[in-house]
Amino acid sequence: MNVIVDTIIFLGKFLYYFLESLVYKIIPKNKKKVSGEIVLITGAGSGLGRLLAIHFAKLGAILVLWDINQEGNMETFRLVKETGDVKVFAYKCDCSNRQEVYRVAGQVRKEVGDVTILINNAGIVTGKPFLDIPDHLVEKSFLVNAFAHFWTCKAFLPAMIKLNRGHLVCISSVAGLVGIKGLSDYSASKFAALGFAESLFLELTMQKKTEIKTTIVCPYLMKTGMFDGCTSKYSFLLPSLEPEYVAKKVLDAILEERVYIIIPKFAYVALILKQIISTKMMIALGEYLGADTFMASFKGREKANELQSEPERKHQ
């Protein structure tokens, strides 16, 4: 009897939410207001993090900028200040260092307040074939791209839980959905970040903390410099993305409180096909799209990995 009642309730909910999602496709949800929200962005010193900081500043948010690269972070600080009368705080923080994350998080709570939107964006890539990656860089990839998300969430989630209010944003990657040749440590760490964010989202939802939102972002190649040298084989199918275009998409996804965003939409096709076609078909598709040559001319950011262990300082 219970099975029948349960199944009817489930089917009712399933149909209701299906219709609800169709309605939201036609009438977009109202965007949430972020004026006065405390937005912390890790890896704010360049690329996507910097652009997101500028967008949030224009919407009246209070910005907390974290980066291991103090020079880049201060440049973002300056650009954010230029947008008008904004409150912005910049901290040097190596997100791969658990003790440093907790210490700087304590400083932020004392000097700025409780973070209400946490954007885990800092990332690194080694870009070498598996056997050429030094062990310490495998560990570093996981520390920056995945473990750092655990430490920042441990630091800022308790205050969100108290108020049942907040937003966790995970910047993963298309490489966190599909393994890419030559990116074994990067792909694996991005899968880990996505898995952590998805799992935490479900945990919070089942605990009825439904006003703590989650957004998981999976972009394809962006022209920020992180993947310098890499090119897309058929740009009409999978174009290298303009960082500003991605930043706007990510901002909209956060404001509309969407859980997943994959950019561009074509990447959804690869994700669905991966589940249903044979491995040989998948490899043929990968070769057609240039997945075998994607990393061949990778240069990346010079010295990006050398920055990883400087001492911490703060600016305001």
Ligand SMILES: NC(=O)c1ccc[n+]([C@@H]2O[C@H](COP(=O)([O-])OP(=O)(O)OC[C@H]3O[C@@H](n4cnc5c(N)ncnc54)[C@H](O)[C@@H]3O)[C@@H](O)[C@H]2O)c1
């Ligand atoms: N560029 C791409 O093609 C691409 C594609 C998909 C996903 N992503 C992801 O998007 C995010 C932003 O990338 P981006 O392209 O703007 O790269 P980016 O190199 O411009 O920015 C990354 C920032 O993270 C900072 N950072 C690195 N290690 C850190 C650490 N230990 N502690 C604190 N900060 C640290 C860097 O200093 C830098 O400012 C990353 O997570 C990246 O993996 C990038």
